[in-house]
Amino acid sequence: MDWQQEVINSGVWVVKAYVITTLVFGLTVWALAKFTVWGGHFWSITGGYFSPKRSWRPILAVALILLLTLSAVRLDVLFSNWYNSMYTSLQKLDEVAFWAAMWLFAVLATTHVIRSLFDFYVQQAFTIHWRVWLNEQLLSGWLNEQSYYRSQYLDKSIENPDQRIQQDITVFVESSLTLSMGVVNALVSTIAFTAILWGLSGPLAIMGVDIPRAMVFLVFLYVIIATVFAIHIGRPLILLNFLNERFNANYRYALVRLREYSESIAFYAGERVEGALLRSRFAQVIGNAWAIVYRSLKFLGFNFTVTQAAVVFPFIIQAQRFFTKQISLGDLIQTAQAFGRLQDNLSFFRNAYDNFASYRATLDRLTGFRGAIEQARQLPEPDVSEQGQRLALESLTVTTPNGRLLIENLNLDISEGQPLLIRGPSGAGKTTLLRAIAGLWPYCHGKIIRPATGALFLSQKPYIPLGSLRDALYYPQALPGLKEAPPMPDESAAAGHGAPSNLDAILPPSDSAAETMDATHDEQARKVLRQVQLGHLADRLDETADWGRILSLGEQQRLAFGRLLLAKPIAAFLDEATSAMDEGLEDAMYRLVREQLPQMALVSVGHRSTLLVHHPRQLTLKLEGAWELSNS
Numbered sequence: 001m002d003w004q005q006e007v008i009n010s011g012v013w014v015v016k017a018y019v020i021t022t023l024v025f026g027l028t029v030w031a032l033a034k035f036t037v038w039g040g041h042f043w044s045i046t047g048g049y050f051s052p053k054r055s056w057r058p059i060l061a062v063a064l065i066l067l068l069t070l071s072a073v074r075l076d077v078l079f080s081n082w083y084n085s086m087y088t089s090l091q092k093l094d095e096v097a098f099w100a101a102m103w104l105f106a107v108l109a110t111t112h113v114i115r116s117l118f119d120f121y122v123q124q125a126f127t128i129h130w131r132v133w134l135n136e137q138l139l140s141g142w143l144n145e146q147s148y149y150r151s152q153y154l155d156k157s158i159e160n161p162d163q164r165i166q167q168d169i170t171v172f173v174e175s176s177l178t179l180s181m182g183v184v185n186a187l188v189s190t191i192a193f194t195a196i197l198w199g200l201s202g203p204l205a206i207m208g209v210d211i212p213r214a215m216v217f218l219v220f221l222y223v224i225i226a227t228v229f230a231i232h233i234g235r236p237l238i239l240l241n242f243l244n245e246r247f248n249a250n251y252r253y254a255l256v257r258l259r260e261y262s263e264s265i266a267f268y269a270g271e272r273v274e275g276a277l278l279r280s281r282f283a284q285v286i287g288n289a290w291a292i293v294y295r296s297l298k299f300l301g302f303n304f305t306v307t308q309a310a311v312v313f314p315f316i317i318q319a320q321r322f323f324t325k326q327i328s329l330g331d332l333i334q335t336a337q338a339f340g341r342l343q344d345n346l347s348f349f350r351n352a353y354d355n356f357a358s359y360r361a362t363l364d365r366l367t368g369f370r371g372a373i374e375q376a377r378q379l380p381e382p383d384v385s386e387q388g389q390r391l392a393l394e395s396l397t398v399t400t401p402n403g404r405l406l407i408e409n410l411n412l413d414i415s416e417g418q419p420l421l422i423r424g425p426s427g428a429g430k431t432t433l434l435r436a437i438a439g440l441w442p443y444c445h446g447k448i449i450r451p452a453t454g455a456l457f458l459s460q461k462p463y464i465p466l467g468s469l470r471d472a473l474y475y476p477q478a479l480p481g482l483k484e485a486p487p488m489p490d491e492s493a494a495a496g497h498g499a500p501s502n503l504d505a506i507l508p509p510s511d512s513a514a515e516t517m518d519a520t521h522d523e524q525a526r527k528v529l530r531q532v533q534l535g536h537l538a539d540r541l542d543e544t545a546d547w548g549r550i551l552s553l554g555e556q557q558r559l560a561f562g563r564l565l566l567a568k569p570i571a572a573f574l575d576e577a578t579s580a581m582d583e584g585l586e587d588a589m590y591r592l593v594r595e596q597l598p599q600m601a602l603v604s605v606g607h608r609s610t611l612l613v614h615h616p617r618q619l620t621l622k623l624e625g626a627w628e629l630s631n632s
């Protein structure tokens with residue numbers, strides 16, 4: 001073999017193959033997106049990423065990955081030829097040719113290592129950029145227009161959105177790349193190795209009939225029959241893998257709830273019920289895992305047998321020609337390798353069948369998630385408009401999702417300095433009215449006039465975010481002067497000498513607010529804590545802890561009043577926001593708010609008569625839509 005000529009041939013081969021592959025690849029993606037359901041789903045989820053109007057980089061990256069994939073195929077062909085040269089030199093006892101082959105191997109192996117590393121880097125970088133884009137798309141869709149909240153009103157609410165955002169995006173992006181490049185590699189390799197095998201195979205007499213190039217036909221026949229059987233045996237795995245994801249997500253969700261509601265469950269001593277639920281969900285996971293094992297035994301058993309039989313098959317077929325000296329040892333070895341490669345490549349479709357099935361399940365989950373976001377957006381929205389600082393309701397009718405009337409034709413002007421108390425029996429719709437004013441309740445019509453920004457809603461159980469006490473106090477405002485994201489651990493720390501005994505130890509602390517908080521803001525936060533009678537926590541402002549669990553409900557409610565003082569909203573809506581405080585504290589908190597924020601429009605929901613002192617006007621909801629407005 002003339003290896004210098006081979007280098008030129010390889011260059012020409014790569015260029016030709018590249019032009020053809022790029023065209024076919026582009027056309028195939030287009031056709032799949034247009035004519036198949038799953039292709040359409042793929043494009044609707046991620047087509048935007050590949051739009052040249054946004055950026056050319058993703059398309060260029062795919063083009064580069066294609067080039068690298070084709071180079072890999074060509075290198076495989078060169079390795080195959082190298083084996084032929086090397087074994088032929090051994091058979092001929094040609095020492096010069098043998099050492100030349102060794103030098104050649106050094107060149108091929110170096111090229112292979114460099115290509116593989118570069119390919120790895122380009123594919124990883126591409127995957128990461130794609131994940132970042134897709135994550136941002138879904139995350140902003142989920143957060144915008146409060147889809148994460150409003151999706152609960154859909155007929156079919158979305159299961160495990162966290163899994164879809166966190167896990168499915170990664171799987172989707174990685175599988176899209178590995179499957180598509182796998183197909184390209186398999187197809188191009190099939191063509192390349194068919195050509196090799198074509199050159200090496202001779203006629204074969206089967207039942208008296210001479211079949212020319214029999215080896216090529218045999219390998220195709222062999223793999224096609226194997227694939228038909230494998231698909232038949234492997235088909236149930238599609239559903240089983242889909243169920244595996246679902247059962248695991250359900251089990252994880254039940255565990256998360258146990259942590260979330262640990263105190264309530266502990267007070268009820270509900271371990272038996274929780275344990276039964278958790279065990280039954282885990283039993284589903286395990287039952288399905290066994291079903292996967294048994295089905296995989298059949299599937300893998302078949303695949304292993306097919307693969308093992310393929311090892312000796314070409315030797316058996318070519319033996320006759322080798323012993324009659326029609327072909328060299330190098331030819332025989334190369335035949336076996338080419339057959340093996342061809343078998344592998346054709347089997348790619350059989351083996352990838354399973355991966356493709358779970359890929360489609362992931363695609364379905366992401367499409368369902370996108371669909372739910374769209375549907376949540378299309379839910380009717382309350383008619384909220386802005387007229388300066390005016391806060392008013394005009395002809396507002398509120399119902400439950402199934403159409404039960406809660407409030408009918410409510411007209412109300414809430415002027416500053418005239419706090420309003422909303423009262424009424426449980427279930428009358430007090431909280432729902434606040435939801436409507438906040439723009440969260442889809443089932444209402446009439447006009448809601450309020451400032452677009454600057455309204456703060458405090459609920460009975462204040463939300464305490466993850467992080468420090470300071471984060472909780474300023475929520476939902478961004479902390480003044482806070483660093484963006486915590487730094488990632490130094491790679492060298494992770495590389496270390498051997499594995500660290502405690503991986504937690506190498507991670508940076510998750511908050512670093514203390515270093516960057518300036519003195520003015522710090523003093524302001526401490527002052528507010530003292531005002532809401534939480535002075536004893538002033539030195540723990542930068543402590544990261546599970547504050548939602550540590551603070552009593554009354555303390556959490558006072559923290560929420562602290563938020564109010566810091567946020568200085570135009571209007572505040574307090575839904576039983578003092579229910580866990582004694583009357584003295586309740587009185588002190590209302591006085592504080594009235595003193596500090598006299599201009600703020602204040603609307604409270606509550607049952608206690610002590611609230612009347614602070615609210616000269618009252619709205620009483622009376623079930624079935626009736627209401628009454630009074631002054632005290």
Ligand SMILES: Nc1ncnc2c1ncn2[C@@H]1O[C@H](COP(=O)(O)OP(=O)(O)OP(=O)(O)O)[C@@H](O)[C@H]1O
Nearest residue numbers: 400401402406424425426427428429430431432433
């Ligand atoms: N997401 C929902 N789906 C169906 N019905 C709902 C939903 N949210 C609230 N409701 C119903 O709307 C009605 C009003 O609920 P709301 O929470 O506004 O009552 P409330 O007056 O604040 O009661 P409480 O004083 O007990 O807090 C209740 O009958 C409740 O069951």
